[in-house]
Amino acid sequence: MNTLSYTLLGLIARQPLSGYDLTRQMRERMGLLWPVSHSQIYPELAQMEAQGLITHEVVEQQDRPAKKVYRLTVAGHLTLEQWVTAPTPPTSIRDEFILKAYSVWVADPQEASARFREQEAQHQEQLAQHEQTLARLQAQWGDALERVNAPLFGSAIALHYGIGYEQMYLAWLRSVIAALESKHMG
Amino acid sequence: MNTLSYTLLGLIARQPLSGYDLTRQMRERMGLLWPVSHSQIYPELAQMEAQGLITHEVVEQQDRPAKKVYRLTVAGHLTLEQWVTAPTPPTSIRDEFILKAYSVWVADPQEASARFREQEAQHQEQLAQHEQTLARLQAQWGDALERVNAPLFGSAIALHYGIGYEQMYLAWLRSVIAALESKHMG
DNA sequence: TAAGTCATGTAAAAAGTTACATGATTCT
């Protein structure tokens, strides 16, 4: 059992999904959180099924190829629950750009600040997207987002994290840009 | 060339270091940013030397075992500079705890909030440590931290990021704790 | 003398990325 398999359990717990659906959801919803490609997903699903955490049923479709739809077993649900309520060791940041920032002193400040501005644009874009997604959820569900036992609660708090993260990142980028640009001018 | 090798270049650029020194610095300074173990460092150094980015000199010591001290070549310095000033693609968050938060709805809210409080303690601790490190640097170096061409500038902005990150994380944890605890009571 | 730090490596396994591969169906 690794983090990927728990993530897949978490998605399947919300609704039965095929490998293809999971690939799409991992890209669209979890892309920023835990990116994976389908080549990792299919073998993982086979292994999880062998462990009795999920089962699949082949669903024929008239207009598309047949698909394997996975759902959780009782053991799968318990495993997910245990993972969620188990202590989590400290995580590392592993952000290549922060690593570059640590060595930014070797570079020309003007070139560096151009890269910071690039990042600013990326994070601004990401922030706007998160805010839009949250607004959409709030418009559609309102107070239902606060029901701690509903999947939407998880979606909402993850989105809140994403928004806080992007805001923090932007504030930091801007403070560094100010420092870089005041210095190479003065 | 991978992220690890650039990180090592970034450390050696500040001062000549042995594999052991690098292991220690990676653990102590970069531990939160880019964790690695010595088993990854030694082969990487050999490869970087074969590529002409670094050279080593064996330094005998009277009281300890001899060590190989690495320093950058001109090519190594250029490579580092190019990496720093190259565009950085968007990074993912890859934080297991946020992944758990996404599935927190399957868990008992009280158990969940206990885990959130655990994280709160961890991040509080980390924040305090960063703040202390920054205060120490500021006390010792003052305005020198703003010289964009000095290594300390890199250290300072990385620390500022760390502090902003931990503050953001704490604020988020507390908001979720409030939601979890108001709900399972009301 | 035993534990701890300094010092440097190799081996094996797990996780993640990129490329290869196939085939049905739909839309333009």
Added chain:
DNA sequence: AGAATCATGTAACTTTTTACATGACTTA
């Protein structure tokens, strides 16, 4: 007819983690 989407896999490679391995010297 060709491109795009749906659907599922395998293979090769890189990166990361964990375990194995050795030896000098220091401190309690």
